[in-house]
Amino acid sequence: MQRARVTFEPTQALWRVRLQLLWRGLKSTWAMFAESKIGLTGLGIIIFFILLWMLWPIYPWLMERLAWTPEELEAARNAPYGAISSIYQVYDPVTGYDPLIPLEENREGNILPPSRRHPLGTDQYGRDILAQLMASTGSEFTLGVLAALITVFIGTCIGAITAYYGGFVDTFFMRLADVFILFPLVSFLIVLGSMMELTLLKLALILGILFGFGQITIILKSQALAIKVKPYIEAAKVAGGGHFHVIFRHIIPNMLPLSFLYMMFNVTSAIFSEAALSFFGLLPGARTTWGIMIDSAHSGGYILGGRSFEYWWLWVPPGVAITLLCSAFYLVGRGLDEVVNPRLRKR
Amino acid sequence: MVALQTQTKTEILVRVENLRMLYPVATGVFARARSFIHAVDDISFDINRGEIFGLIGESGCGKTTTGKLLVRLITPTSGHIYMRVAQDPSTDSQGEQFVDIATLEGRALKAFRRNVQMIFQDPYESLNPRMTIFDIVSEPLSIHGIGSIYEREERVAELLSLVGLTPPESFLFRYPHELSGGQRQRVAIARAMILNPSFIVADEPTSMLDVSIRTGVMNLMLDLREEFGISYLYITHDLAVARYMCDRIAVMYLGKIVELGPTEEVIQNPLHPYTRALISAVPIPDPTVERQPIEIKGGVSKPIDPPPRCRFYERCPIATERCAHSDHPPLEDKGNGHFAACYEI
Ligand SMILES: Nc1ncnc2c1ncn2[C@@H]1O[C@H](COP(=O)(O)OP(=O)(O)O)[C@@H](O)[C@H]1O
Numbered sequence: 001m002q003r004a005r006v007t008f009e010p011t012q013a014l015w016r017v018r019l020q021l022l023w024r025g026l027k028s029t030w031a032m033f034a035e036s037k038i039g040l041t042g043l044g045i046i047i048f049f050i051l052l053w054m055l056w057p058i059y060p061w062l063m064e065r066l067a068w069t070p071e072e073l074e075a076a077r078n079a080p081y082g083a084i085s086s087i088y089q090v091y092d093p094v095t096g097y098d099p100l101i102p103l104e105e106n107r108e109g110n111i112l113p114p115s116r117r118h119p120l121g122t123d124q125y126g127r128d129i130l131a132q133l134m135a136s137t138g139s140e141f142t143l144g145v146l147a148a149l150i151t152v153f154i155g156t157c158i159g160a161i162t163a164y165y166g167g168f169v170d171t172f173f174m175r176l177a178d179v180f181i182l183f184p185l186v187s188f189l190i191v192l193g194s195m196m197e198l199t200l201l202k203l204a205l206i207l208g209i210l211f212g213f214g215q216i217t218i219i220l221k222s223q224a225l226a227i228k229v230k231p232y233i234e235a236a237k238v239a240g241g242g243h244f245h246v247i248f249r250h251i252i253p254n255m256l257p258l259s260f261l262y263m264m265f266n267v268t269s270a271i272f273s274e275a276a277l278s279f280f281g282l283l284p285g286a287r288t289t290w291g292i293m294i295d296s297a298h299s300g301g302y303i304l305g306g307r308s309f310e311y312w313w314l315w316v317p318p319g320v321a322i323t324l325l326c327s328a329f330y331l332v333g334r335g336l337d338e339v340v341n342p343r344l345r346k347r
Numbered sequence: 348m349v350a351l352q353t354q355t356k357t358e359i360l361v362r363v364e365n366l367r368m369l370y371p372v373a374t375g376v377f378a379r380a381r382s383f384i385h386a387v388d389d390i391s392f393d394i395n396r397g398e399i400f401g402l403i404g405e406s407g408c409g410k411t412t413t414g415k416l417l418v419r420l421i422t423p424t425s426g427h428i429y430m431r432v433a434q435d436p437s438t439d440s441q442g443e444q445f446v447d448i449a450t451l452e453g454r455a456l457k458a459f460r461r462n463v464q465m466i467f468q469d470p471y472e473s474l475n476p477r478m479t480i481f482d483i484v485s486e487p488l489s490i491h492g493i494g495s496i497y498e499r500e501e502r503v504a505e506l507l508s509l510v511g512l513t514p515p516e517s518f519l520f521r522y523p524h525e526l527s528g529g530q531r532q533r534v535a536i537a538r539a540m541i542l543n544p545s546f547i548v549a550d551e552p553t554s555m556l557d558v559s560i561r562t563g564v565m566n567l568m569l570d571l572r573e574e575f576g577i578s579y580l581y582i583t584h585d586l587a588v589a590r591y592m593c594d595r596i597a598v599m600y601l602g603k604i605v606e607l608g609p610t611e612e613v614i615q616n617p618l619h620p621y622t623r624a625l626i627s628a629v630p631i632p633d634p635t636v637e638r639q640p641i642e643i644k645g646g647v648s649k650p651i652d653p654p655p656r657c658r659f660y661e662r663c664p665i666a667t668e669r670c671a672h673s674d675h676p677p678l679e680d681k682g683n684g685h686f687a688a689c690y691e692i
């Protein structure tokens with residue numbers, strides 16, 4: 001790869017030079033990443049979901065102008081049951097209801113197949129599926145990224161510290177990692193869920209911590225062990241650098257590329273875990289998530305009993321969304337892998 | 348160089364006494380280590396101010412371990428390292444004290460570190476790949492909290508020019524991987540020089556470099572000695588390099604110094620059978636040196652719990668009964684400051 005030389009005049013402020021360097025580093029990383037088709041595919045999918053997330057606030061407004069006729073709006077405002085004063089009431093992901101549903105012929109209960117006003121249909125409570133899907137995207141991202149950040153932060157720090165100090169500290173955290181790896185996550189969360197209300201943020205924290213002390217500590221520790229024996233660590237010690245300096249100025253910065261890589265894989269695991277937990281009904285339905293959408297289709301009896309394909313729009317959209325977003329972070333991780341591990345690169 | 352030597356010949360900067368470094372050999376998971384590698388085994392020598400003291404010997408004889416002990420990267424098992432250290436490095440030699448640094452800890456150890464530096468063998472691994480040249484060279488300043496960020500920048504630029512990386516602005520904010528091996532080793536030298544140390548350990552600083560650029564790096568270190576009166580412990584396995592760089596050399600074999608003296612004296616007139624074999628085995632680019640090949644049996648082993656006799660006994664071509672039954676011979680003065688450890692000379 002070609003690196004542009006930064007021209008430096010001593011009068012230039014140091015922070016500006018550092019910004020330039022950062023920019024230059026990002027550009028060259030991007031150049032390497034962009035060579036990976038896998039990584040770009042993943043990034044494309046992530047961007048698609050981010051767009052979906054950003055479109056959500058204007059979705060009802062768009063539908064009002066594009067899909068609803070003035071007569072339908074008028075009828076909804078004067079409906080005998082569930083009359084609305086604003087279009088936002090129809091597309092609310094939790095309490096939404098289309099008051100025109102009783103007029104439809106092609107329905108079972110409140111379930112409507114995909115149609116003009118509901119591109120992905122409605123569920124058994126008359127809520128718009130696409131609205132729920134879009135409204136959940138933000139939660140999925142927040143949960144996944146937050147949990148992964150916590151995981152990687154813990155894993156990096158503990159990995160660096162155990163590798164650096166060894167001995168008792170090492171033994172302690174490695175045995176702890178064994179415990180966390182063998183941890184009965186689902187049973188633990190069932191107990192926890194009965195004791196307190198599991199919000200998405202709490203779940204992110206719990207998942208982040210549970211994963212952080214587990215497998216990732218061992219992986220990142222082995223990386224830290226390889227860094228610890230480099231002569232530049234000895235050079236820093238000869239210069240007078242203490243433990244703190246060596247760990248935070250030398251070991252951790254050299255672990256960060258790999259940490260970032262594992263962060264991508266951990267977003268995948270966090271989203272996946274959330275989906276699984278929601279499916280077990282372990283998350284309160286105060287807000288929607290994709291897992292909760294599948295769960296409610298399941299508890300309504302629309303997935304089992306040979307009816308799954310009759311009402312496919314109840315579970316295919318959230319299912320596909322979970323699969324796609326999880327794969328997307330995994331694919332980005334694979335693409336980054338080729339940047340971080342030069343040996344994987346073809347050149 | 349001559350003027351400098353006569354002027355400071357008598358002033359001892361570093362005095363090493365009975366220094367030992369034993370590494371335990373892991374025998375089992377639960378077993379306590381009962382065996383030890385005698386990496387450095389009871390060595391003593393002096394280094395004068397402004398002197399380049401060479402340490403030569405085959406790989407594994409304990410050269411790097413000695414160097415790391417002298418900069419206190421590791422703590423010796425036993426022995427003393429007396430060094431003239433400035434309490435405040437900005438004061439001149441008047442403010443210096445001759446202290447045993449072998450067991451320093453904490454604050455005192457950190458203060459001592461301002462006096463000594465080390466240049467490592469592999470310039471590809473001794474510079475943090477994620478730091479810019481500015482960060483690398485100024486790191487000792489920031490660790491010791493010296494100067495403002497602008498002063499540091501100026502000082503780094505000054506040192507980069509000093510080691511021949513000009514113009515310094517074009518190097519300050521590049522990363523090590525953008526530099527050649529020789530340039531990197533110059534960066535390592537600039538970093539070692541930035542705290543004005545009185546003593547530098549250079550561990551085979553040119554052995555990983557292209558032959559064509561070695562001389563440049565060696566000349567730079569000679570120039571720095573000339574200009575700042577720095578002393579070096581110069582580690583090398585290359586006799587030609589030792590001859591070019593060093594005022595005096597010590598020859599190590601399995602953790603022991605077997606011969607020590609002025610470089611030319613040792614090379615022209617080697618006394619110890621191991622030194623003779625070493626010199627006959629290595630082509631020295633000097634036609635005036637005449638050598639007969641001397642054979643030694645076997646190869647170097649690891650000094651794990653060595654038997655209490657001459658370390659060279661197994662390979663020595665002139666070993667006698669006496670050697671078999673006596674301790675390792677002491678290092679004795681054979682005249683002209685030429686020391687050797689052998690019963691049979
Ligand atoms: N950290 C260590 N642990 C155990 N043995 C070591 C360690 N460092 C060096 N040694 C051993 O000490 C001996 C001397 O090594 P070293 O000083 O690196 O030799 P040289 O630099 O002359 O090649 C070797 O036998 C080596 O295996």
Ligand code: SF4
Pocket residue numbers: 620621657658659660663664665666667670676688689690691
């Ligand atoms: S003391 Fe004996 S064994 Fe050792 S080098 Fe001299 S002659 Fe050889």
Ligand SMILES: [Mg+2]
Pocket residue numbers: 407410411412
């Ligand atoms: Mg060595």
